[in-house]
Amino acid sequence: MIMNIKKYILPCLIVLIAGITACKKNNGFNAIISEDKTKPLAISNIKIDNFNGGANITYDLPNSPNILYVLAKYKINDNTARETKSSYYQDTVVVEGFAKEKPYEVTLYTVSRANVMSDPVTVTVNPLTPVYLAVRPSISLSPDFGGVSVIADNPLKKQIGIVVMSYNKNTQSMEIEDQHFTKDAKINYSVTGFASVERQFGVYITDKWGNISDTLQKPIIPLYEETMDKTKFNLLNLSTDSQIAYDWFTRYLWDGKLDGDGWHTASGVPLPYSCSFGIGKTYKLSRFVVYERIGDRYTYKFGNPKEFSLWGTNSSTPDNIRLPVRADEGAVIGNWVNLGNFRFPDPPSGNLPSASNSADEDFVKKGVSFKVPFTAPSVKYLRIAVATIWGNEAAAHLIEVTPYGIPE
Missing domain, CATH: 2.60.40.10 (Immunoglobulins)
Known part of the structure; x- marks a missing residue:
């Protein structure tokens, strides 16, 4: 079998590689302003602390005000060369990304503020097993x-x-x-x-x-498994659920429109922010996909749920009872059972939620799938109970929910 790997994996590594190249920035370094072209002395008293896939290299800098940074050059595998810089404020340079647990040579230079390099000093690091191999x-x-x-x-x-x-x-x-x-x-x-x-x-x-x-x-x-037939869904009006605002009604959660209105609670209602609906018949749930609100103002912000629970009942007369903000999986409140507690994933880019980027928005836009524990009972009514949101508002909103399961 032929494995078409490179044409697929490279685009998805772009965001991550962008983070790698950041080590080449001169953050914290002095500007290159010196006219002193004297070759700087090399670092000394070098010590190596190996870790999984890399090493911390500590050293003593030459006693000179003309030093800008220490540069490490090395190869992490047979084809890829890397450089890492460490400001003269530091006494350690980190080298990482090595492909195997074996010796690697690292060449170190002191670089002056006139961009003049010292004579090279070569050391050998012995990284422990890289994490991906561990x-x-x-x-x-x-x-x-x-x-x-x-x-x-x-x-x-x-x-x-x-x-x-x-x-x-x-x-x-x-x-x-x-x-x-x-x-x-x-x-x-x-x-x-x-x-x-x-x-x-x-x-x-x-x-x-x-x-x-x-x-x-x-x-x-x-x-x-099969996608549930949303034309069979129906609203379950419970006074213990959150009040609706902005005409974003619960029924919009299953209208199949990802670019329209959704479910939106009123501001200031008590936690958890909850809504309830019937799924037409009894299902053994396998998973469900959640589509949160996107856009510069909303992706990983505002009232998009961060932590939430899914509750269910197979009773033909679901209890009108307020759900707790948090409960253990399998907990029973009236005739409602906690089917699972979930947390929406952090931005895949690694950025803070307040600084999410277009790749994070694409991730949210595609919907996020959550597995329902296999031990969860079969149900015909569902309740979503939101405990925390990504923003600072006192309300929650969702665009669409798509459940999957086995009909009974």
């Missing part, structure tokens, strides 16, 4: 509703990429289906949208420097 042995693939489940351990909580592939009969090659970047210690997510027929799946680990592990491949038959 995670690789723990990764597994298993069937999930409409796709595959990926589970792995990332105890160092360093950012890695999980890349899921599947075999395409038309191209007769393994092609990338999804790329998931995370710092989570416990990785458990699904890639969905597949029919319940056997298909070859694969997964590998990458990092922000473009290093790639070997690929785990496995034939898998996704579990059956």
Whole structure:
């Protein structure tokens, strides 16, 4: 099988690589204003502290006011060279991104404010196992509703990429289906949208420097699920739910329009911000996709939910009871059961929510899928209860919700 990797992975690494090149900026450095062309002395008293995929190199600077920074040059693999700078205010330069656990040479220079380099000093670092390779042995693939489940351990909580592939009969090659970047210690997510027929799946680990592990491949038959028929949904009017504002009614959550109105609570209503609706018949839920409000003013801002719970009941007469702001999964309030507690992912760019970018907006626009625990009971009514939002407002809003499951 041919694996078409590069044409898919490179565009998705652009945002991450942009962060890497930031190490070349002179933030905190003096401007190059000196006319002194004297070659600076080299650093001395060098010490090395190795870590996973890199090393901290500490040193003593020459006693000169003309020093601008220390420059480290090194190769992280057979093809990729990197440079890292450290201001003269610092006594440490960090080198990282090495592809393997083996010795690497690093060449160090002192650079003056006239941009004159010292004689080189070469040291050898011995990085520990890179994180992407440390995670690789723990990764597994298993069937999930409409796709595959990926589970792995990332105890160092360093950012890695999980890349899921599947075999395409038309191209007769393994092609990338999804790329998931995370710092989570416990990785458990699904890639969905597949029919319940056997298909070859694969997964590998990458990092922000473009290093790639070997690929785990496995034939898998996704579990059956179906998109719920939203024409069968109906509003459940409960006085204990949040008051509506701006004519953004609960029924807009299933109108199929991602660029129109949605559900919006009034400002200042008590937590949790909640709404309720029927899904037509009893389903064993597998997952649901949430579409939050987007735009410069709203993406990761305003009343978009950050932490929320999904409640359900299979009773024909759902209790009109106020839900708690927080409760354990499986908790029962009246005849409502907590089906799961969820948190909307942070901006994939790594930026603060207040500084989300166009890539983050594209991520939100596509909708975010949340898995419902397999132990959750079958239900025919749902309630969304929002505990926290991304902004500072006292209200919540959503554009669309699409549940999936097995009808009963």
